[in-house]
Amino acid sequence: xxxxxxxxxxxxxxxxxxxxxxxxxxxxxxxxxxxxxxxxxxxxxxxxxxxxxxxxxxxxxxxxxxxxxxxxxxxxxxxxxxxxxxxxxxxxxxxxxxxxxxxxxxxxxxxxxxxxxxxxxxxxxxxxxxxxxxxxxxxxxxxxxxxxxxxxxxxxxxxxxxxxxxxxxxxxxxxxxxxxxxxxxxxxxxxxxxxxxxxxxxxxxxxx
Ligand SMILES: [Zn+2]
Numbered sequence: 451x452x453x454x455x456x457x458x459x460x461x462x463x464x465x466x467x468x469x470x471x472x473x474x475x476x477x478x479x480x481x482x483x484x485x486x487x488x489x490x491x492x493x494x495x496x497x498x499x500x501x502x503x504x505x506x507x508x509x510x511x512x513x514x515x516x517x518x519x520x521x522x523x524x525x526x527x528x529x530x531x532x533x534x535x536x537x538x539x540x541x542x543x544x545x546x547x548x549x550x551x552x553x554x555x556x557x558x559x560x561x562x563x564x565x566x567x568x569x570x571x572x573x574x575x576x577x578x579x580x581x582x583x584x585x586x587x588x589x590x591x592x593x594x595x596x597x598x599x600x601x602x603x604x605x606x607x608x609x610x611x612x613x614x615x616x617x618x619x620x621x622x623x624x625x626x627x628x629x630x631x632x633x634x635x636x637x638x639x640x641x642x643x644x645x646x647x648x649x650x651x652x653x654x655x656x657x658x
Pocket of ligand 1: 577578579580593594595596597598599
C-alpha cells in the first residue's frame with residue numbers, strides 16, 4: 451500500500467516496485483477506467499456516476515477493486531497506489547481483503563515537505579497546442595516541440611497545490627493512525643531526491 455501526497459512520486463515508485471517484485475500496480479483511476487472500458491456491470495455503474503460528473507461511491511470502487519484483486523494477475527500480491535485516501539476506504543478495503551483471505555503487508559508512507567511539493571508541482575507546464583508536459587520551463591515559454599505556448603494547469607498553481615495538500619493532510623493523518631491501530635507496519639520513507647535514491651530507500655526499508 452502506497453500512501454503519500456500528490457506529487458510525491460508514488461506512481462513512479464509504484465511502477466518500479468511492480469517491476470522489482472513482479473506483481474501488478476493497482477491504482478484506483480486505472481482500475482476504474484479499465485472496468486468502464488471492459489463494460490463490466492460495476493464498470494457501467496461507475497460510468498453512470500462519472501457521466502453525471504459525480505464521484506464514484508466507495509462501494510462501487512471496492513467492488514471493482516475486489517474483482518481486480520481476485521484475478522489471477524494479482525495472485526502473488528499487488529501494489530496499491532492511491533487506493534485508500536480516507537478511513538471509510540481503509541475499512542472497506544480491510545473487509546474486502548478479509549473476504550479474499552488477504553491483508554495489507556505494509557503501508558509505505560512518502561514523506562516530503564509541502565514546500566518541496568509546491569515547487570515540484572508548480573514547476574510543471576504543458577503546451578497549449580500539442581499538450582506535451584514539461585518540467586522546469588516557465589509558463590509563457592515557447593514549446594520546444596511545436597512552437598506553441600507553455601501554460602501552467604490551474605490545478606498546478608501554487609495556491610491550488612497548497613489546497614490539495616491541506617485536503618490530503620486532513621484525510622491521511624487518520625488513515626495512518628488507522629493502519630497503526632490495525633497492526634499494519636507503516637514504513638516512512640524520505641521521498642526527496644532522485645527517483646533512484648527514493649527507490650533505494652524503499653527497497654532497503656522493505657528488506658529487499
Ligand atoms: Zn507544443
